[in-house]
Amino acid sequence: DAGITQSPRYKITETGRQVTLMCHQTWSHSYMFWYRQDLGHGLRLIYYSAAADITDKGEVPDGYVVSRSKTENFPLTLESATRSQTSVYFCASSTGQGSYGYTFGSGTRLTVV
């Protein structure tokens, strides 16, 4: 679905650097989410947002920061990247009404060296 896009698709960064992953959706969905996907752990929730300026922690928030100044954007920032944050990151959105299913972005594969 072209309505939710993530950038970049691939990123290599060094330990200690700050990196921001971008997520943009065109549907005006209220809810947005960040998950990380690691082998053996499935998809784990990092942060989520119910609306602009409303964010909350998920299962694994340490080392990450989010903001949501506009409904359509939900960037995820790694303040000081660590090797343990090497992962595939998925952004998702949901209307929060009717069907509660998520639509995922294409993902960002982040490697911290």
Added chain:
Amino acid sequence: GENVEQHPSTLSVQEGDSAVIKCTYSDSASNYFPWYKQELGKRPQLIIDIRSNVGEKKDQRIAVTLNKTAKHFSLHITETQPEDSAVYFCAASRRSQAAGNKLTFGGGTRVLVKP
């Protein structure tokens, strides 16, 4: 918080046979149970979901069943085809504004359909 367990972690079936994936959840207040399919290198995509007021739902070759008392739900794929090969994730959530519509995912099942 919610905890979702998924079994098996890998499943190999012969083309044409059925595949069954089972999940259990811990939060009795969970009321929405979607299933996602993820092909290699792609994003997870919703294939079917069920709400707690329904015991079974079908969509062509896939079906999901829910047992609220036992807190488990299952995905059934009949007449499997090679294109069914993927990783499947179950998930659970409490559909409410207060709960934030958060999905908790199981660990995934890698399904391989052998021709």
